[in-house]
Amino acid sequence: MASANGFAAYVFDAYGTLFDVHAAVRRHASVVGPNGQLLSEIWRAKQLEYSWVRSLMGAYCDFWQLTEQALDFAIEAVPDIDPKHRDTLLEAYWKLDCYEEVPTVLKALKDRGAKLAILSNGSPAMLESAVRNAALDSILDDVFSVDELQTFKTSPSVYDLVTTAYRLYPDAVSFQSSNRWDIAGAQKFGFRTVWINRASNPDEYRDYSPDVVLPNLQQL
Template sequence: MSLPAPLDRADAVVFDAYGTLLDVHSAVQRHAAAIGPQAQALSETWRQKQLEYSWVLSLCGRYAPFWTLTERALDFALAKHPDVDRDLRSGLLEAYRSLDAYAEVPATLDALRRAGLGTAILSNGDTAMLDAAVNAAGLEGRLDAVLSVDPAGTFKTAPRAYDLAPARFGVARERIVFLSSNRWDIAGAAAYGFAPVWVNRTGQPDEYPDLAPVRVIRSLDGLLV
């Protein structure tokens, strides 16, 4: 199978999980009718704070499991949107443990494995939440590894978080293609030395011009083209 760049120079393909393979907004979407007109705003606040908390802790030299940050971020989002029924909290958290995978994910992972490439997740998510999410999405047999940053004790974009992927596969970082829908994560991967591919699902403007991706695609369908 002839592979397009940068896959033609890769030994492994590593994916961010949340927002890249898994739709982080699907948890709120399942409860949208009960939430009402603030559903989208609630979901966006939840995601924004979840990420913000990871960055602040990393800069402070501190760490907490990503599930703890997910709970704290939801509590903030519910406080910011007080018209949303707080009794939905437990249901929203349970839904976050079993987020929907994007439709093209299974076929893309299968194609990469047929091409002889290693496949893995490298995520800020802690081990328990990643295992639950991967199993719920039916991806467990399609990945060689599911890597949480837990052993590194810090979140991406810290280099020692990215260190987990080349250590797992035993290859140079330059031989790993890294995909994320988060532009900040792509910047971190570029600085680290991966071959980063930005999955720009929502057509966001580019940023971090000195830390550019090697490719930009709208969905994982574009990776093998």
């Protein structure tokens, strides 16, 4: 059944879209030191790079392992970061803050009668922890992880997890992500795409442009 504005399902990327990937370092900024933001940016960049490289290699390991490996690289790469903070930062990543508008927006969409789901590179355990910590478990209908496919976005098979589970055509699904590359993959698959451009980044992948660009989820 379609919601009021014609989409049967609203599907969200998790990290960077619903959950703030920089919250782990920010929470411990006082002990990490002045290079904390640089550490966090490298950590995130390497986490994604490792997922793409492993997909191309056909050498899958779950997103938590990539998160650990990416942090190890970032700690070595950034001056003045004490390795003793490694375990503290990893522990914080299990309980990332969700963005302020997320609960209200999801509840409003739920009230319209749409299915609500996460589609993420995250491992099932990571996603379960993040969703529970943000108290979104009573709002979401499903959490889809790439783990069952043993590959990462932007493989079309990942986006097909949603259409297969819900028995929908792609154009009945509105897909929201803060990651422009993810939006490109979802657009090619056939989803209606909404790029949540929180950082006001320049556009790219212009042959697979998003249907909508928003600064956050509030206007969804």
